[in-house]
Amino acid sequence: MLSFVAQRVVKGVIVLLAIVVLNFFLIRLAPGDPAVVMAGEAGASDQVFVQQLREKFGLDKPLPEQLFIYVKGIATLDLGFSFRQQAPVSKLILERLPATLLLTLTAFAISLALGVLFGTFAARFAGTFLDTAITVFALIFYAMPIFWVALMGILLFSVTVDWLPSFGYETVGANLTGFAHVVDVAKHLIMPAMTLGLFFMATYTRMTRASMLEVKRLDFVKTARAKGLSDAVIQRRHVLRNALLPVVTLAGVHAGTLIGGAVITETVFAWPGIGRLMYDALLQRDYNLLLGVFVTCSVMVLIFNLITDLVYRLVDPRIEFAA
Amino acid sequence: MTQFWKSMLKSPSGVIGLFILLLAISVAVFGPLLFPNSPWRMVQRPFLPPFTLSTVPLGTDALGRDVFAGMIFGARVSLLVGLVSTLVALVVGVPIGAMAGYFGGKVDDALMRFTEFFQTIPSFALAIVLVAILQPSIYSIVASIAVVSWPPVARLVRGEVLSLRTREYVQAAVVTGQSNTWIILREILPNALSPVIVLASLMVATAILLESSLSFLGLGDPNLISWGYMVGAGRTVIRQAWWITVFPGVAILISVLGLNLIGEGLNDALNPRLSREGR
Numbered sequence: 001m002l003s004f005v006a007q008r009v010v011k012g013v014i015v016l017l018a019i020v021v022l023n024f025f026l027i028r029l030a031p032g033d034p035a036v037v038m039a040g041e042a043g044a045s046d047q048v049f050v051q052q053l054r055e056k057f058g059l060d061k062p063l064p065e066q067l068f069i070y071v072k073g074i075a076t077l078d079l080g081f082s083f084r085q086q087a088p089v090s091k092l093i094l095e096r097l098p099a100t101l102l103l104t105l106t107a108f109a110i111s112l113a114l115g116v117l118f119g120t121f122a123a124r125f126a127g128t129f130l131d132t133a134i135t136v137f138a139l140i141f142y143a144m145p146i147f148w149v150a151l152m153g154i155l156l157f158s159v160t161v162d163w164l165p166s167f168g169y170e171t172v173g174a175n176l177t178g179f180a181h182v183v184d185v186a187k188h189l190i191m192p193a194m195t196l197g198l199f200f201m202a203t204y205t206r207m208t209r210a211s212m213l214e215v216k217r218l219d220f221v222k223t224a225r226a227k228g229l230s231d232a233v234i235q236r237r238h239v240l241r242n243a244l245l246p247v248v249t250l251a252g253v254h255a256g257t258l259i260g261g262a263v264i265t266e267t268v269f270a271w272p273g274i275g276r277l278m279y280d281a282l283l284q285r286d287y288n289l290l291l292g293v294f295v296t297c298s299v300m301v302l303i304f305n306l307i308t309d310l311v312y313r314l315v316d317p318r319i320e321f322a323a
Numbered sequence: 324m325t326q327f328w329k330s331m332l333k334s335p336s337g338v339i340g341l342f343i344l345l346l347a348i349s350v351a352v353f354g355p356l357l358f359p360n361s362p363w364r365m366v367q368r369p370f371l372p373p374f375t376l377s378t379v380p381l382g383t384d385a386l387g388r389d390v391f392a393g394m395i396f397g398a399r400v401s402l403l404v405g406l407v408s409t410l411v412a413l414v415v416g417v418p419i420g421a422m423a424g425y426f427g428g429k430v431d432d433a434l435m436r437f438t439e440f441f442q443t444i445p446s447f448a449l450a451i452v453l454v455a456i457l458q459p460s461i462y463s464i465v466a467s468i469a470v471v472s473w474p475p476v477a478r479l480v481r482g483e484v485l486s487l488r489t490r491e492y493v494q495a496a497v498v499t500g501q502s503n504t505w506i507i508l509r510e511i512l513p514n515a516l517s518p519v520i521v522l523a524s525l526m527v528a529t530a531i532l533l534e535s536s537l538s539f540l541g542l543g544d545p546n547l548i549s550w551g552y553m554v555g556a557g558r559t560v561i562r563q564a565w566w567i568t569v570f571p572g573v574a575i576l577i578s579v580l581g582l583n584l585i586g587e588g589l590n591d592a593l594n595p596r597l598s599r600e601g602r
Contacts, residue, residue: 015443022444030456143580145532147539148554148572151561155569159562260447264536268558278448279540282455290452297448305443 008309012302017071019298023291024070030287035059079292084284089292093274097296099169100273104262106193111200112251118201119208119247120240126213134205141202146261150195150268157191164191167270192269196261200254207250211243218242245316252308255301330592337588343581351402354395362393362548373566384553384567385560393548394574400549401578404465405531409523411469416476417519421507423477424484431481438477446471450533454542461544464537468530479522483515517593521586528582535575550575 035054054060058069073080079089122134158166165171170184215221216239224234259275266275274293281289331337360366365387366379373382373390381390423434453467487493488511496506537543538551539558550571557567 015440018440019444026452026456139580139583140576143528143576143583145535145539145551145554145572145575145579147536147551147558148568148575151554151558151568152572155561155565159565256443256445257447259445260536263447263451264539267540278451282451282540282542285455287456290455294445294448294452297445298443301443301445 004313005306005310008306012306016299016302019295020071020074021067023295024067027287027291074295079295080288082281082286082289082292084281084286085289089289092277092289093292093296096272096274096277099271100259100262100266100275102189103192103196103266103271103273104258106189107196107261107265108200108251108258110193111197112204112247114197115201115204116208116240116244116247118205120212120235122205122209123212123216123243124235126209131209135209138202138205141198142206144199146195146199146264147268149198150192150265153191153195154268164188166191169272188269188271192265192271195269196258196265199261200258203250203254204247207247208243211246212239215239215242241315245312248308248312248315252305252312255304255308256297258304259297259300327592331588334588334591336584337592340581340584340586340588343577344585347398347402347578347581350395351398354398358392358395360389360392362388362396364388366392370560370564372564373570381570382564382566384557385564390553390567390570393553394550394571396548397550397553397571397574398578400461400544400547401531401534401575404461404468404534404549405527405582408465408468408472408530408534409526411465412473412526413476413519413523415469416473417480417512419473420477420480420482421484421512421515424481425488425503425507425511427485434477435481438474441471442474442478444471447533447536450537451540451542454537459537459542459544461547464534464542464544467537468533471533472526472530476519476522476526479518480512480515483518484511487511487514517589521589521593524582524586524589528579528586531575531579531582 035050035057039050039053058066061069077090079093081087082089082092085092118134118138122131125131154166157164165188169188170176170181171188174184176184221234221238224238229238262273263275263278265271266273267279270276274296278290278293280286281293331341360379365383366389367376367383367387369383369385369387371379371383371387373380375382379389379391381394384390384393419434419438423431423438450467450471453470454463457463457466484507493506493510496510501510534543534549535551535554538549539555541555543549543552553571554568554575557564557571561568
């Protein structure tokens with residue numbers, strides 16, 4: 001188990017290193033001389049200042065050395081400086097990270113729980129009206145762009161009926177504390193989390209349904225039935241447990257999509273996470289910040305993949321931890 | 324081929340999907356000829372509600388531009404970007420997967436590590452970064468969507484080629500001294516085609532969603548109107564004018580739904596064994 005984790009971590013670090021190198025070259029693809037761009041972002045552009053910036057960030061050194069400095073910087077959590085926001089990139093990201101984690105994890109939990117539930121129902125009542133209804137809704141949710149779902153949510157729940165707040169993380173200026181504050185944040189969280197979760201809920205519904213129908217016909221289910229186990233026990237302990245394996249795999253594959261969706265959701269709902277930060281960086285063409293958020297997103301995906309790998313091995317005891 | 328169409332037309336999702344796709348294509352091709360209203364020109368007062376004037380059936384946006392005209396011209400951009408970026412992704416992914424599966428060993432290892440690397444990177448975030456850095460244009464959008472969507476193709480083709488290359492007819496081609504390129508192109512790939520076609524139809528749907536999301540964030544081609552751009556532009560005035568965001572979104576939903584249904588229909592038609600098992 002430990003050697004498996006160590007092996008996966010080493011692999012993750014190699015991938016991360018490759019992403020950092022990619023990032024380094026992406027920065028250099030950005031239009032204009034980085035020093036001039038930085039000077040422009042800082043609001044000054046005389047030659048002396050540009051030269052100073054070049055020396056400060058080692059832009060006058062040969063490319064391999066620059067790459068080394070960049071990698072070393074990231075290893076010490078130094079993602080560069082955002083001139084637009086006048087703050088270190090890593091500080092900006094760390095401030096915003098908790099909000100994004102809250103949003104993505106809530107959305108993930110909701111989508112997985114509801115998706116498995118609906119998928120199980122559809123498979124249990126396969127061929128009936130309930131099954132058709134669930135399948136059709138899943139198809140539609142699967143095809144809706146996230147930004148549009150977000151706006152339709154606002155239109156319905158904030159504009160038409162004033163039930164939920166349409167933007168932000170908490171009520172501005174309310175200065176709530178304790179339980180009242182938790183309720184306030186939860187109210188702000190419902191719509192973004194549902195918006196982000198809807199697409200994934202549809203995917204998990206479809207996957208659970210298909211996978212349960214497939215497992216249902218396998219021999220061990222017949223054996224269980226022959227042993228005289230009740231239908232509920234067979235569904236829960238034998239069919240669902242096996243049917244969940246591909247769903248877990250899918251959840252791992254979706255980590256990147258989930259974070260991409262968070263960028264859109266946070267933008268629409270003005271949710272103060274790193275997705276919104278990425279949008280702001282985009283609007284201001286703040287490349288340092290943009291790429292810093294990009295690296296952070298990649299790290300989050302790597303960690304999430306590692307966790308799903310572990311969960312997969314816990315759900316399926318047939319897979320051993322040794323490679 | 325007739326067999327294929329027969330089974331395609333037997334699957335309800337395939338029929339509905341085909342119908343939607345044909346509709347979307349005809350709107351994209353002929354629409355702009357029938358409705359010459361430029362989507363960029365002011366045609367009426369701003370915020371004209373829908374269903375009030377027959378010349379501007381879906382109302383106008385904040386600048387008095389025709390929403391209906393925007394949707395028709397937007398169909399071109401969405402479908403074009405969806406199709407072309409999928410083609411580019413296939414052009415990248417199929418050879419990589421074919422080489423990995425055919426040559427095996429170190430080539431396979433190297434190519435698959437490369438593919439996995441691209442699969443690990445959060446795709447939408449990478450697409451945003453690429454378009455922002457290359458500057459928004461239809462080319463950078465197509466390129467970045469292709470960059471983030473080729474890995475599944477490579478993996479799928481690799482798997483197919485891996486199982487096909489040990490077949491006897493391929494071995495026979497090897498024995499008769501055919502070149503590797505000839506064997507891959509003429510013997511193996513044609514037989515690996517059906518799952519790739521299914522995947523491609525789903526990829527077009529994903530590409531349309533990606534393009535609309537990029538345009539929504541303001542990363543669309545500034546010279547072309549697109550559905551995502553329209554929703555993004557209507558976002559700030561949603562409280563006064565719901566129709567500016569609702570209609571283009573419905574257009575995206577229907578096209579993506581249609582392509583997903585076609586994917587299901589194709590799957591039923593091309594892998595009849597699988598679909599029967601699924602029931």
